[in-house]
Amino acid sequence: MEKIEHIGIAVNDLEAANERFGKLLGQPHYKIEDVLSEGVRTSFFKTGESKIELLESTDTNGPIAKFLSKNGEGMHHIAFAVDDIEKEMKRLKAEGFVLINEKPKKGADNKLVAFLHPKSSNGVLIELCQEIRE
Numbered sequence: 001m002e003k004i005e006h007i008g009i010a011v012n013d014l015e016a017a018n019e020r021f022g023k024l025l026g027q028p029h030y031k032i033e034d035v036l037s038e039g040v041r042t043s044f045f046k047t048g049e050s051k052i053e054l055l056e057s058t059d060t061n062g063p064i065a066k067f068l069s070k071n072g073e074g075m076h077h078i079a080f081a082v083d084d085i086e087k088e089m090k091r092l093k094a095e096g097f098v099l100i101n102e103k104p105k106k107g108a109d110n111k112l113v114a115f116l117h118p119k120s121s122n123g124v125l126i127e128l129c130q131e132i133r134e
């Protein structure tokens with residue numbers, strides 16, 4: 001794991017949260033991107049070496065909708081940058097972590113992503129992110 005790539009925060013209203021986090025961080029978001037496959041609209045802020053990812057649900061049956069209905073707004077996941085996601089997934093599976101998706105999938109911000117189930121990481125949803133190299 002190279003570094004924390006981003007912290008994911010589930011929000012009810014992305015526009016309002018963008019304004020609030022813009023004030024908090026003293027800078028605007030640098031992109032808004034829908035990930036249809038995840039039923040989310042994301043917004044990214046650069047914070048030094050890492051990022052903040054705000055997540056609004058775009059699918060009432062999606063993971064963010066379910067999370068918000070159960071927990072309300074708040075921290076959703078921690079994403080780590082990895083150099084070789086397939087190799088890391090294999091290593092983590094061998095270490096006993098539970099992969100939610102067996103194959104990397106397309107995420108936001110030009111990444112391949114995979115998720116580890118929170119039950120295998122002390123209640124924290126973990127995301128692995130590899131930059132998609134052209």
Ligand SMILES: CC[C@H](C(=O)O)C(=O)SCCNC(=O)CCNC(=O)[C@H](O)C(C)(C)COP(=O)(O)OP(=O)(O)OC[C@H]1O[C@@H](n2cnc3c(N)ncnc32)[C@H](O)[C@@H]1OP(=O)(O)O
Pocket residue numbers: 008035038040042053055063064066067070075076077079100106107108109111113115117118119123124125127
């Ligand atoms: C990929 C685009 C973007 C990016 O960065 O590029 C994103 O980050 S998209 C983020 C949204 N997508 C995901 O979160 C995909 C992975 N998540 C899932 O597959 C599900 O949310 C899952 C499996 C974690 C939970 O789904 P499930 O249907 O099982 O929901 P439950 O409410 O029944 O949860 C079971 C159990 O897990 C606990 N839980 C759920 N979500 C979280 C969470 N974010 N952090 C910590 N714990 C979580 C939940 O409380 C339940 O615990 P229990 O003790 O059994 O009540």
Ligand SMILES: [Co+2]
Pocket residue numbers: 006008053077079127
């Ligand atoms: Co994420």
